[in-house]
Amino acid sequence: MTSPIWASRTKTRGMVLDLIRAARVISRVELVAATGLTAPTISEVVRELMVDGLIVEAGWGASTGGKRPMLVQLNPPARYSVGVHLERNTCVIVVVDLAGRQIARTSFSGVASMPPERGLSLVAAQVNASLDTAAVDRSKVLGVGLVSYGPQDRRAGVLLTPQPTEEWFGYPVADRLAESLGLPVLLDNDAAAAAIGEYWMGAVEPRSTYGCIYMATGIGGGVVVNGEVYRGSSSNSVEIGHISIDVNGDECPCGNRGCLENYAGPSALVRQALATRRLALDPTGDDFLAEFARLAAAANAGDPTALGLIEQSARYLGCAAVTMATLFDLDMIVLAGPSFAVAGSIYQSVIQEEVDRRTFARQAHRVRVVPSVSGSDAAAIGGAVLVLQSELTLGPGRSADSTRPPPSPTGEAPATTTV
């Protein structure tokens, strides 16, 4: 049950800010209509948001009889956040402004093969470098969204998986990164981040219930209901790569059998492609994502073997997409992540076909399958967006999961902003 204490003022502020973000440009009168709040309350909240610099005037709207209403919009350079996507092979860092627009990006590999302490030092150094390069005032940085695969203990800020190595299991990744950076760090699931990113970027109807399938080295998922990530009991939801598509399938290291990832994921596809002996792939290549990209490119170019494999992978994903749509009753499924980058249109059309034909509630409404507006960087951008959302619109009750850095030894306040 939501405590009515923070439900009041902070939530009102958050709700108004979220409406302004979603509308891009909006008048006070429209805010009154959209919220059901009184005109004086809206005026007061708008004034506060202006004083804080979060919104600015945006000219005058059309008159509806009386004088023309003043319009307001977000002030993108008022706040920033950082998204860090830690994947098996690559780490992507983005800096975004209040509108979720990317103003700096870097990516590098090697973190996963290091012990966590060294890996996180490297990440911290790269975050600092990105902020410096983008010339961002650190006092305007709300925090860092560190996103990675599950399972996780999100509150404790630790990964509950021996990936990439045993040393990472239970290591306090969020705390350590927060200490290194002097910024709050929030740990979350990469696919959930990719999902909420779509919402913040204005790519979905605000009241939609939609899902995201995220494919990089593995396959993850996220669901968003009315602008909030569906969490479940421990924020380890929608792990679509590890649902079974074959009850008699092989055991997966995760404990389940017939897991989607082992049929449709890039690693499985490269294995299947090598077995055909008909495609020019490097059987010794240790970067299976590069081999997968070659396979996807061959499919795009019309190679029948490659096309057959990619289409089969898309059918398997389609099966899981139908399960997801049938259980969550989704309006839309977003395809995100680097492994949809090359053959995305093949995946999109086959998955759409499966969903149209097989989803249980198709008599009630259609489920659209669309590519992510953030493409390959959707998870990193989504990580940054989770920080914006958590700090600005959901209120402090929801952002308690982020790890605050300890006060600095010199007694200076840490470089965080309370809004």
Added chain:
Amino acid sequence: MTSPIWASRTKTRGMVLDLIRAARVISRVELVAATGLTAPTISEVVRELMVDGLIVEAGWGASTGGKRPMLVQLNPPARYSVGVHLERNTCVIVVVDLAGRQIARTSFSGVASMPPERGLSLVAAQVNASLDTAAVDRSKVLGVGLVSYGPQDRRAGVLLTPQPTEEWFGYPVADRLAESLGLPVLLDNDAAAAAIGEYWMGAVEPRSTYGCIYMATGIGGGVVVNGEVYRGSSSNSVEIGHISIDVNGDECPCGNRGCLENYAGPSALVRQALATRRLALDPTGDDFLAEFARLAAAANAGDPTALGLIEQSARYLGCAAVTMATLFDLDMIVLAGPSFAVAGSIYQSVIQEEVDRRTFARQAHRVRVVPSVSGSDAAAIGGAVLVLQSELTLGPGRSADSTRPPPSPTGEAPATTTV
């Protein structure tokens, strides 16, 4: 986004009432602590609820220094609601009091083979008879929860499936029943109803995220998050009987392939049992639920063929339960409905085993598998509970889906209570 207008007074009242229901007996001081509201607000709300007769005094609690606090509790006979479960073979009607306790029950068959108009007349007659038998004052009846299989257009109060016959597709079942009875009627999914029933009966921890697998002639599902049914975009969620457990399985009339129901449901089991030619079942029996019950009883009695079939069915259900737990990140899965009545303990232990071994987030927390406290009548009782919840705790914004009867021609107010 929640409109703050009804979020205020009605929601506060609903929240307090829900806390009293969940706690069974509670003091004002404890309500203050649990809600974060001020003592005067709690006193005012408690006074109102007493004036309306919804709660009563329940003696004095232990002193914590000052005078002993007065305790309050629900007043079960203050309000009633009716649950109607319309299934393929059977219709179950229950009348429950404010605490969700069953005070009348009737069941009968034949509705599904009638045209909708005649079928609903029969249902209305039986509802009236049940209310009369239980000597319930109709002015205290909040409404009727009509629950059935999906897909549905819940807002319009119509079924979107040609079951039991083509005539039922799109027929205004909720409106017609409301007209016949002069009571508001709310249409909902039977498995979702079974799921919320557990919450209202106090069988689950209030902040839990849990699922329900409901098995009667078919297999349905529901998920409850923090005391509210997970809805998705059109309230056609968690249709677990029609998720695929075999991507290469046979096509189902629903459009999907390899659907759980065709592997694990009662009809499939009877088919499998007949194929073994080792069990004394009636191959011409048109009541496959009765044959299924005999099969389940044979399994309970240790017949190895029957046991093998029931265990295999439980493994299939386990596979789907793992998918459900992995996607929704559940704490608990409740098994409900008449087809778990006979061999429920076999199902429970096998499904628990599968969930323990295969659920993705088992490092984060366990998922318990438990039988429903409402057993075979869980859907009907849940239907009645949905009315209580919708009218009493969720506020008018959420109960707009129920169909109000038209004003009676004599100008009398319909027999509904506004609280």
